[in-house]
Amino acid sequence: MSCTLVIPTRNDTTNLKRLxxxxxxxxxFARAIVVDDASDSPLSPELCLLERPDWVHLTRHENRKGAGAARNLGLQFVETSHLLFFDSDDLLTPEIPHLLADLDGREFDFCIFKHNDSRVSAAGSWGQTRWDEALWRHAGVAVGALRPVSPxxxxTLARTANYPWNKxxxxxxxxxxxxxCSETLVHNDILLHWASFIRARDILSSDRIAAIHHVGLKSGRLTDHSxxxxxxxxxxxxxVLNTEIPGDRNFFAAFLGFASYLFGWIRGVIAPSQQPALDAxxxxxxxxxxxxxDYxxxxxxxxxxxLRINLQLAETRRAGAGTS
Incomplete structure (x- = not known):
């Protein structure tokens, strides 16, 4: 198999060069496709990789559109049989060549692999968050360098963090x-993640920790938008709901559970002035x-x-009554 690395980036030259x-x-990797999402100082192939600028295909958005739109643009230039979306501020691990070798000759729509979360490292450990690891265990795929994911x-596995770079x-x-991906500044990975699980017929999983995900607290990150x-x-x-969800409705319940938790997370970061609109x-x-x-x-x-959904409906009803 031949694999291309697709990297959206903006104002992150140092980390991009490192990756x-x-x-x-x-x-x-046969090639890297870098999509510059309107960096203040436009990138050049020579700046990206001095040793082999021809290995990097560089394209650019003149106006900022977000990482989702950048990934969509990058996909247009992929000529290999497989690809890996990746963020410029994250790192691969030595497991990724072994994983690609494991996958060579296998038929699959996508393979989801484990990663190390920097918050876990900061706590003195290695691997995914407890929530994601618990879901891998519940799905029965927590151990195994390569194994199929049953329908x-x-x-269950779809309820893990909605990342594009672990597949x-x-x-x-x-x-x-x-x-x-959705072409929005925030939440642009949700649709790709869920639609991939819903549409795929052959999913593989690997317990190889093949990426290091950096979760930063610096201001200005898109995850800080309120x-x-x-x-x-x-x-x-x-x-996502308009995607053809299988008739057994397992995905429907899993997705509702994800959405319910997501609403709680957004409540914690959104500005108070936006709270009434959020509740509505x-x-x-x-x-x-x-x-x-369904209920x-x-x-x-x-x-x-x-019960959680019923409480959210009651809470938003009270909030609406309070602003009327």
Whole structure:
């Protein structure tokens, strides 16, 4: 198999050069495609990788569009059978060449692999967050350099953090299904993550920790945004629901659980001035997504989630009454 590295970046030359040098010397990627999302100082191939500028294909957005749009643009230039989206401030580990070797000759739509989270490292350990690791265990794939993910386990694994860079994709799987990132500044990875799990027929998993994800606290990160741009998430969630979810509804319940937790997270970061609009959107989304029959089924299959959603509906109803 042949794999391309697709890297969105903005004003991150130092980390980008570090990643490109690392990936180049691993000799397991046919090429790197770098999408400059309107950096203040435009990048050049020579600046990206002095040793082999021809190994890097560089393209650019003249206006800032976000990492999702950058990944979509990068996908257009991929000529290999497989690809890996990656962030410029993260790092690969020596496991990635071994994982690509394991995958050579295998048929799959995508392979999800484990990563190290910098917050876990800061606590003196190594690996994923407890939440993600628990979901891998519950899905029955916590151990194994390469193993298939069953249809019954896929919805559980889909509830892990919605990252684009922990999956090696078959290029034609993305193209044939029209799978893309949302072109928003925030929450742009949700649609690709969930639609990939929903549409895929052959998913593999690997317990190889093949990436190091840096979670920074510096101001200005997109994850710190607290304005009305956060409300774009509701259109993205609707796009996921409009994906052809399998009839067994396992994905539907898993996705509702993810959305419910996400609403709580957004409540913690959004500006107070945006709270009424957020409450209205939460209520509208839940009422539209859940029919009475869906809710009755949920009370049986996942009573804890049903209770949480009921409490969120009550909370948003009280909030709406308080602003009327």
């Amino acid at each position: 490109l040098e690392q990936a180049f010397h691993m000799k397991c 019954s386990s896929a919805p 090696i994709y078959r290029t034609d799987f993305l193209r044939d299904n029209g799978l893309r 304005g009305p741009e956060r409300l774009a998430v509701f259109n993205i969630l609707r796009d 959107q939460i209520r509208q989304f839940l009422l539209a997504a859940l029919s009475p029959g 009755r089924n949920l009370t049986v299959s996942d009573p804890v989630l049903a």
